[in-house]
Amino acid sequence: MTERRLHLNAFLMNTGHHEASWRLPESDPYAHVELGHYVHLARIAERGTFDSLFLADGPQLWGNLAQRPAGALEPLTLLTALATATEHIGLIATASTSYNSPYNLARKFASLDIISGGRAGWNIVTTAGAEAARNFGLDAEPAHAERYARAAEFLDVALKLWDSWEDDAIVADKAAGVWGDDTRVHPARHKGRYFSVEGALNVPRTPQGYPLLVQAGSSEDGKEFAARYAEAVFTAQQTIEDAQAFYADLKSRTTAAGRDPGHIKVLPGIVPVIGSTETEALAAEQVLEDHIVYAHGVGRLEALLQLPPGTLELDAELPSDLPPESVIEGAKSRYTLVVELARRERLTVRQLIGRLGGGRGHLTFAGTPEQVADAIEQWFTSGAADGFNIMPAVLPSGLDAFVDHVVPLLRARSLLREEYGPRQTLRERYGLPRPANQYVTAPAPALARV
Amino acid sequence: MTERRLHLNAFLMNTGHHEASWRLPESDPYAHVELGHYVHLARIAERGTFDSLFLADGPQLWGNLAQRPAGALEPLTLLTALATATEHIGLIATASTSYNSPYNLARKFASLDIISGGRAGWNIVTTAGAEAARNFGLDAEPAHAERYARAAEFLDVALKLWDSWEDDAIVADKAAGVWGDDTRVHPARHKGRYFSVEGALNVPRTPQGYPLLVQAGSSEDGKEFAARYAEAVFTAQQTIEDAQAFYADLKSRTTAAGRDPGHIKVLPGIVPVIGSTETEALAAEQVLEDHIVYAHGVGRLEALLQLPPGTLELDAELPSDLPPESVIEGAKSRYTLVVELARRERLTVRQLIGRLGGGRGHLTFAGTPEQVADAIEQWFTSGAADGFNIMPAVLPSGLDAFVDHVVPLLRARSLLREEYGPRQTLRERYGLPRPANQYVTAPAPALARV
Numbered sequence: 099m100t101e102r103r104l105h106l107n108a109f110l111m112n113t114g115h116h117e118a119s120w121r122l123p124e125s126d127p128y129a130h131v132e133l134g135h136y137v138h139l140a141r142i143a144e145r146g147t148f149d150s151l152f153l154a155d156g157p158q159l160w161g162n163l164a165q166r167p168a169g170a171l172e173p174l175t176l177l178t179a180l181a182t183a184t185e186h187i188g189l190i191a192t193a194s195t196s197y198n199s200p201y202n203l204a205r206k207f208a209s210l211d212i213i214s215g216g217r218a219g220w221n222i223v224t225t226a227g228a229e230a231a232r233n234f235g236l237d238a239e240p241a242h243a244e245r246y247a248r249a250a251e252f253l254d255v256a257l258k259l260w261d262s263w264e265d266d267a268i269v270a271d272k273a274a275g276v277w278g279d280d281t282r283v284h285p286a287r288h289k290g291r292y293f294s295v296e297g298a299l300n301v302p303r304t305p306q307g308y309p310l311l312v313q314a315g316s317s318e319d320g321k322e323f324a325a326r327y328a329e330a331v332f333t334a335q336q337t338i339e340d341a342q343a344f345y346a347d348l349k350s351r352t353t354a355a356g357r358d359p360g361h362i363k364v365l366p367g368i369v370p371v372i373g374s375t376e377t378e379a380l381a382a383e384q385v386l387e388d389h390i391v392y393a394h395g396v397g398r399l400e401a402l403l404q405l406p407p408g409t410l411e412l413d414a415e416l417p418s419d420l421p422p423e424s425v426i427e428g429a430k431s432r433y434t435l436v437v438e439l440a441r442r443e444r445l446t447v448r449q450l451i452g453r454l455g456g457g458r459g460h461l462t463f464a465g466t467p468e469q470v471a472d473a474i475e476q477w478f479t480s481g482a483a484d485g486f487n488i489m490p491a492v493l494p495s496g497l498d499a500f501v502d503h504v505v506p507l508l509r510a511r512s513l514l515r516e517e518y519g520p521r522q523t524l525r526e527r528y529g530l531p532r533p534a535n536q537y538v539t540a541p542a543p544a545l546a547r548v
Numbered sequence: 549m550t551e552r553r554l555h556l557n558a559f560l561m562n563t564g565h566h567e568a569s570w571r572l573p574e575s576d577p578y579a580h581v582e583l584g585h586y587v588h589l590a591r592i593a594e595r596g597t598f599d600s601l602f603l604a605d606g607p608q609l610w611g612n613l614a615q616r617p618a619g620a621l622e623p624l625t626l627l628t629a630l631a632t633a634t635e636h637i638g639l640i641a642t643a644s645t646s647y648n649s650p651y652n653l654a655r656k657f658a659s660l661d662i663i664s665g666g667r668a669g670w671n672i673v674t675t676a677g678a679e680a681a682r683n684f685g686l687d688a689e690p691a692h693a694e695r696y697a698r699a700a701e702f703l704d705v706a707l708k709l710w711d712s713w714e715d716d717a718i719v720a721d722k723a724a725g726v727w728g729d730d731t732r733v734h735p736a737r738h739k740g741r742y743f744s745v746e747g748a749l750n751v752p753r754t755p756q757g758y759p760l761l762v763q764a765g766s767s768e769d770g771k772e773f774a775a776r777y778a779e780a781v782f783t784a785q786q787t788i789e790d791a792q793a794f795y796a797d798l799k800s801r802t803t804a805a806g807r808d809p810g811h812i813k814v815l816p817g818i819v820p821v822i823g824s825t826e827t828e829a830l831a832a833e834q835v836l837e838d839h840i841v842y843a844h845g846v847g848r849l850e851a852l853l854q855l856p857p858g859t860l861e862l863d864a865e866l867p868s869d870l871p872p873e874s875v876i877e878g879a880k881s882r883y884t885l886v887v888e889l890a891r892r893e894r895l896t897v898r899q900l901i902g903r904l905g906g907g908r909g910h911l912t913f914a915g916t917p918e919q920v921a922d923a924i925e926q927w928f929t930s931g932a933a934d935g936f937n938i939m940p941a942v943l944p945s946g947l948d949a950f951v952d953h954v955v956p957l958l959r960a961r962s963l964l965r966e967e968y969g970p971r972q973t974l975r976e977r978y979g980l981p982r983p984a985n986q987y988v989t990a991p992a993p994a995l996a997r998v
Contacts, residue, residue: 120720120727127720127727131752133632133663157651159750163717163728169750175659178628182583201607201683202648209625213583232746233651267613270570270577275841277570277577278613296682300609300619302581391725 104478104513105363105485105528107190107332108143108151108497110136112167115369116491117455118389120167124495130167136176137183139494146501147515149527150188150219152312152332152487153177157197158229165394174206181214188524190219190312195252196245197225197234200293204259207309208301216305216523221312221332222323224249226429242427246319248292253311253327255293258286260308261535262298284537307533310524316344316431317423325351329530330363332487334432334460336439341366341482363484363528366477367460369491370470372499379464386491387452395451402429402436412448416440460489467503474504475513554928554963555813555935555978557640557782558593558601558947560586562617565819566941567905568839570617574945580617586626587633589944596951597965599977600638600669602762602782602937603627607647608679615844624656631664638974640669640762645702646695647675647684650743654709657759658751666755666973671762671782672773674699676879692877696769698742703761703777705743708736710758711985712748734987757983760974766794766881767873775801779980780813782937784882784910786889791816791932813934813978816927817910819941820920822949829914836941837902845901852879852886862898866890910939917953924954925963 112130113120120127129135143151153173160168170176173191181189189210193203211218224245231239240248267282288295313320313328324331331348335341349359373379396410403410403420410416416437423434440450453462463473477483490496508514525532562580563570570577579585593601603623610618620626623641631639639660643653661668674695681689690698717732738745763770763778774781781798785791799809823829846860853860853870860866866887873884890900903912913920927933940946958964975982 118725121722121725123722125722127722128718131662157655157750159733159748163730163733164726166727168728169713169752171662171751172655172659175624175628175656175663178625179632179663182629182632197649198652199647199684202652205607205622206625209622212581212621213625213629229747232744234649235744263619268578272571272573272575272577275568275571275839276614277616278618280613283609283613294682294685297679298609300607301621302619389725 101512103515103529104474104508105330105365106146106148106514107188107330107365107485107487108139108146108148109332109367109487109489110139110143110151110153110493111489112170112493114492114496115460115489116386117166117395118386118391119492121389122385122492125492127167129493130170133171133176133179135494136171136180139497140180140184140187142494142497142501144184144187144518146497146505147518148187148488149485150190150217150310150524151180152190152219152221153192154221155192155194155223156225156227156230157194158227158233162394162397165391174210177218178210178213181210181217186217186518186521188217188219188310188527189214190221190310190524192221192223194223194225194230195249196240197230198252200252200255200259201295201297201299204256204299205301207256208260208299208304211304211306211309212301215521216525218304218306219310219312219330219524221314222249222253222327223314226427239427242317242319242430246323249323250326251290251292255286255288255290255295257308257536258284258288259295259299260303261537262286263302264535264538265303268302303535306523306525307535310528310530320431321348321351324348324362325355325357328362329525330365330528333364333366334435335366335482336435336461338477338480338482341477342480345482361530365485365487366483367487367489368474369460369462369489370496370500370504371462371464371491372467372470372496372503373464374466376465376469379466383462383464383491387455390452390455392448392451395455396447399436399447399451399454402433404433410447413446415444415446416450460487462491467507470500470504471507471511474508475511478513551962553965554924554958555780555815556596556598556964557638557780557815557935557937558589558596558598559782559817559937559939560589560593560601560603560943561939562620562943564942564946565910565939566836567616567845568836568841569942571839572835572942575942577617579943580620583621583626583629585944586621586630589947590630590634590637592944592947592951594634594637594968596947596955597968598637598938599935600640600667600760600974601630602640602669602671603642604671605642605644605673606675606677606680607644608677608683612844612847615841624660627668628660628663631660631667636667636968636971638667638669638760638977639664640671640760640974642671642673644673644675644680645699646690647680648702650702650705650709651745651747651749654706654749655751658710658749658754661754661756661759662751665971666975668754668756669760669762669780669974671764672699672703672777673764676877689877692767692769692880696773699773700776701740701742705736705738705740705745707758707986708734708738709745709749710753711987712736713751713753714985714988715753718752753985756973756975757985760978760980768880770881771798771801774798774812775805775807778812779975780815780978783814783816784885785816785932786885786911788927788930788932791927792930795932811980815935815937816933817937817939818924819910819912819939820946820950820954821912821914821941822917822920822946822953823914824916826915826919829916833912833914833941837905840902840905842898842901845905846897849886849897849901849904852883854883860897863896865894865896866900910937912941917957920950920954921957921961924958925961928963
């Protein structure tokens with residue numbers, strides 16, 4: 099049996115995950131629309147032999163423009179450009195099941211999978227918030243359960259479309275004048291509650307069959323969805339105990355869904371803040387916190403907690419009469435995480451904003467490279483994580499620091515590959531099998547020609 | 549005043565525009581899903597200092613697989629990959645207004661425009677055919693007029709979205725902690741018959757403001773749409789007289805729509821078949837015709853003419869009682885072109901299929917490089933064309949032949965640029981101004997920062 103290895107994903111977001119990162123002298127405030135910036139980040143992550151990189155997304159303009167860099171290059175477009183600038187790293191794009199058509203989205207991911215040589219991944223989101231809904235003809239956000247019902251049907255349709263060409267549907271018999279075998283192409287013939295899709299996809303089956311399926315919702319609906327479909331899960335966990343409970347719960351739900359629990363990889367998000375001493379790391383954190391504009395943070399926190407503007411006081415704790423998660427229609431698990439963090443540590447609103455500014459609820463690992471590597475190893479070996487979603491507070495410097503100082507320690511401890519070795523698909527990097535085609539009874543070949 | 553120059557677009561389609569091209573010994577039957585094939589073609593076109601390259605598209609699996617290469621990489625995805633492999637050439641993707649959401653599509657084109665440094669173009673199509681409709685929840689194709697009404701509203705929404713950020717909306721004041729100016733971002737607030745889109749785009753204004761708008765429908769609805777929006781028009785014309793009439797008509801419609809007729813470029817499609825002698829060129833054409841599988845062609849022609857299968861006889865002319873264009877709901881102008889071609893030359897079904905096999909209704913210019921250059925010059929200087937949509941019968945060899953043998957003649961006659969010179973946007977290559985932002989009364993700066 100091969101050794102269990104850590105899976106690392108680089109979560110790229112313009113000048114970094116700390117909301118004030120763009121204000122540092124080193125940061126380029128136009129980085130969010132600079133291809134060169136992202137190419138540079140992708141190459142750093144490849145130097146660190148990460149499994150993948152990842153882009154978040156929502157089809158709306160977030161928050162207010164004054165506060166921090168807004169807008170972005172559309173993730174599937176940006177990742178396609180990055181595919182040509184990298185060789186090994188997986189490319190995971192977020193895309194919404196609520197505001198896309200399965201036929202269009204399935205084509206784009208199939209095309210990216212072919213162009214990247216099997217390195218595409220899809221972070222499946224249902225997209226919370228009324229702003230997005232109102233960009234797509236709706237007056238309000240669909241209910242949480244409704245969004246997940248649509249997501250499940252979307253997946254079923256997309257999987258039919260990705261399987262619609264058998265791996266050997268292309269015959270290419272020039273002499274006979276027969277290019278393809280129509281009996282090996284299967285129309286979706288799907289008629290459901292949300293979608294009606296008749297035809298076969300107009301892209302042949304791809305190197306991976308379909309993109310690695312990734313998911314990040316930690317609500318009840320989200321975990322059930324993940325257990326059924328996801329191969330990798332991003333999650334925000336503030337303590338190792340919470341992370342262990344989440345990990346065990348998700349693996350057991352996956353088993354209950356009839357799947358191998360080894361075929362779902364759990365990656366908590368961490369914000370590494372690295373210094374050559376612990377003091378230096380904490381000082382770097384403090385510099386970032388000093389750049390936060392708190393007036394903006396209050397408004398954002400009120401929106402997350404679904405409170406009217408002006409409710410929160412900066413130097414008081416959260417109100418005691420907040421509603422339970424069950425009535426929240428937005429990002430349910432994020433809501434609970436933030437409320438529990440504030441109550442557990444009795445944080446004022448100001449302190450809470452400071453903590454969230456760094457990673458929006460993800461855990462900060464601040465310290466020396468050894469301390470960060472120790473924390474990673476501890477989580478990895480104690481049933482809290484199969485790997486990590488690395489969310490540097492400042493980019494590119496935070497990713498550089500992680501790759502230069504933490505990665506060598508992880509390699510020395512045999513937790514991380516020394517080099518990529520031969521080309522692999524993203525699914526192979528994550529130690530997962532190529533999916534069989536649902537229309538074929540015989541086992542699929544290892545790799546399609548394309 | 550600068551000299552009037554020819555505009556050249558390379559219409560790329562797997563192994564070439566002739567339906568039998570994939571059967572030639574030189575052709576790669578997997579070319580349609582090989583990024584390397586398209587990179588090679590794009591670089592040939594750049595060697596020929598073409599203005600742009602272009603990919604057709606429809607969101608359905610075309611025709612039958614036995615006949616010829618089917619499926620493709622999705623055009624926006626493929627062009628993004630080509631953007632990173634080229635420096636100067638414009639990148640025009642076809643996308644449907646009937647089967648996309650304005651918010652999603654506007655983002656993707658804006659992202660491609662930024663990534664390519666202002667080289668994006670959009671060939672706007674309404675997508676004929678029930679196959680596509682049935683992939684998007686409809687039972688049948690929407691009526692022709694309905695599709696065009698939706699297209700016009702789609703454009704209006706997209707133009708609002710592309711203008712939603714003023715060019716100087718990003719302030720980037722690190723000291724004050726102010727990244728952007730919210731007063732310079734304008735939500736679409738669109739409520740119409742087909743679309744309701746509330747917010748601003750989540751991509752800043754792009755180098756071109758928005759992609760070059762291209763159109764290829766030659767029906768009445770199509771020409772009216774082109775007169776209102778299009779900056780370049782692809783068209784199929786079988787004779788110089790027809791091309792002159794189309795050209796004059798479109799320019800006068802553009803004037804009537806209140807636009808400068810110089811701001812719409814007309815590019816008929818031509819299939820160049822080049823030989824060192826005329827006999828050699830005609831022999832090359834004959835080889836291709838000999839590879840046509842006629843049984844497939846009959847079915848395709850019946851579909852185009854909306855006749856029941858089994859109606860047409862291979863060695864007879866078309867039936868005399870075909871319906872008028874007005875009742876056709878599919879590709880109206882293509883229908884009329886094919887019927888008129890068959891009647892004018894009294895072609896049998898077999899002969900008609902042979903003629904259509906090369907360029908699906910586009911004119912073949914077969915001959916020596918001088919003969920092809922002469923025909924191009926004649927059309928260009930006699931009010932039939934502002935340039936050409938070059939559709940080689942076989943790829944890459946046909947594009948190579950055109951660039952190696954015809955392009956030098958066009959340059960010697962001062963009809964085509966000798967080299968690209970400094971970087972330009974696609975719109976600059978076509979000699980068109982950067983559009984002003986509809987929300988700004990002062991003139992726009994020459995180029996945005998991004």
